[in-house]
Amino acid sequence: MTTCTSKLIKFGEDGLEPMNPSSQCLNTSYLSLGIIGIAESEIPIDVEKTMIRFEDHVIVPTFPQGLSPESYTQYFEEYLSKICMDKLSETQPLWELHIIKYPTRGAAGTFAFKMHHALGDGFSIMGAIFSTFKRVDNPSLPLTFPSTISRSKVQRNIFNSGLSFISQCFNTINDIVSNVMHTAWFGDRPSAIRSGAHLVECLPVHITRITFSLDDISQVRKKLGVTVNDVIVGIIFHGTHLYTKVMEDQTSSKFRKTALVLLNTRMLNGYQSVDEMLQKNMWGNQFSFIQIPLPSYSDGQNVDLKEFILQAKKIIQRNKTSIAVHINGLLLSLMGSLRGSEAVSKYVHSTLKSSSFVVSNLIGPTEKIACADHPISNLYFTVTGSPQSLLFLVMSYLGKLTITISGEKGFIDLPLLVSCMNKAFEKIVKEA
Structure with a gap:
């Protein structure tokens, strides 16, 4: 019989800030959801340039050398499936950044941001991620997004x-x-x-x-x-x-x-x-x-x-x-x-x-964005x-x-x- 268990973090201890009730229900013995946001880079990823000091949170996997983009696509898809199943360590902040430096069918390199759903929903998490990105055409300008407000106006008596x-x-x-x-x-x-x-x-x-x-x-x-x-x-x-x-x-x-x-x-x-x-x-x-x-x-x-x-x-x-x-x-x-x-x-x-x-x-944004000076060709996400x-x-x-x-x-x-x-x-x- 298949089993799936996870250790539950005890908030309120060791200075940890408690989650709000809606977030707590996404990190229990019944349900543990995660979000993975993927950003495909147009240029090869310079790991040294993008590396931050949180070594425990930044993961750079190693694939065999000298393969074709088609083969690396298969390796990436298998790796993505694997990190979907891996549990985030609950003894530290619930996020990871995976940097895949190998060229796939659609990208020269790939960033994968994995966060526990208890940190926030897709709106919160993607908003936080987008705040770190810059526009390629003019980094000083804010990102713009399609309107979500209906244009229809109906007169009602x-x-x-x-x-x-x-x-x-x-x-x-x-x-x-x-x-x-x-x-x-x-x-x-x-x-x-x-x-x-x-x-x-x-x-x-x-x-x-x-x-x-x-x-x-x-x-x-x-x-x-x-x-x-x-x-x-x-x-x-x-x-x-x-x-x-x-x-x-x-x-x-x-x-x-x-x-x-x-x-x-x-x-x-x-x-x-x-x-x-x-x-x-x-x-x-x-x-x-x-x-x-x-x-x-x-x-x-x-x-x-x-x-x-x-x-x-x-x-x-x-x-x-x-x-x-x-x-x-x-x-x-x-x-x-x-x-x-x-x-x-x-x-x-x-x-x-x-x-x-x-x-x-x-x-997502209507104009091209960049992550650590790496232009992004595509954005997508999945839920675990x-x-x-x-x-x-x-x-x-x-x-x-x-x-x-x-x-x-x-x-x-x-x-x-x-x-x-x-x-x-x-x-x-x-x-x-």
Whole structure:
């Protein structure tokens, strides 16, 4: 039987500052999550130039000499899978910097920032990392990010506002009840994308990524009258549908499959500096989630990719008229106050495990950035320790959108899944 244990740090002793309740629930015997941010350098990495004094936190792996970029790509992917499974030492600050100085298929060198999720969510951690980067075109200027504020403005009269309030109340109650019932009793069954293995978070993973053009996605967005997020979710849903259609029989293909979409609950547009987040009490883990069922189709039914995107738009739009996302956060805080972080961690673990896969999204800068004078060609991230067989982690940077796919090794056929995702993207760009 597979086991997965970790020593828990005792905060409040030896001068250590206690974590806030939302962070404590991510570092317990039930759940221990981590975030790895990867920055690909356009030029070979000068280790001496980038080395800092925290020797215990900076790791420079050694690979065989004289190999091709293709071979080094395989070594890097295996190394990335390994550090995903390695536990951070809890006798020291929970972060590491891995410097891979070998050229891969897509980079001359690679930085991998590994941090425990207890330090903060993706918004906090990426904000801290971005504060150390500089713009290539003008280092004195701040980084800029795509706007996350909707441009649509709808004039509402009293009648429409009343209907909107009633709809909001109904959707909120429905979402909370359905989320609790799904987590407690009606979790997804094992399928081609969910093994249901015991302690799946401790099993080896394989990680790959695909990159799409944001210009192509924006063209689809304009033609269909949807948002970029609608297009992304639609492509992920359709690519997953194509994959399960190949891997499953007719019976299991009809089972309910649920995506857990993680959301940042801060009312902010873009990242802020560490000092600003600390002053405004914005640092830490401030996130919630929504459960989205994948559209299901009967065998032989003609599946239109546009329908996946429009269905994603419909579901996301409905969740905008629900405040369940924020109430979920309040309920978790209340549970933590009454029953402690272990109870919250157990519930979050159950919520993650009862779904088929996770989708998480972060935005990156719109201009090229540099890390220690090394221009960065691409940015992406992954999450470790999540009790699922499949994760989709999405990040934009420099006109590109990279989807990192983390799959349970030996269970998820990543080459096939990547092929299905590419087919879904090519189809919607061609037909939209």
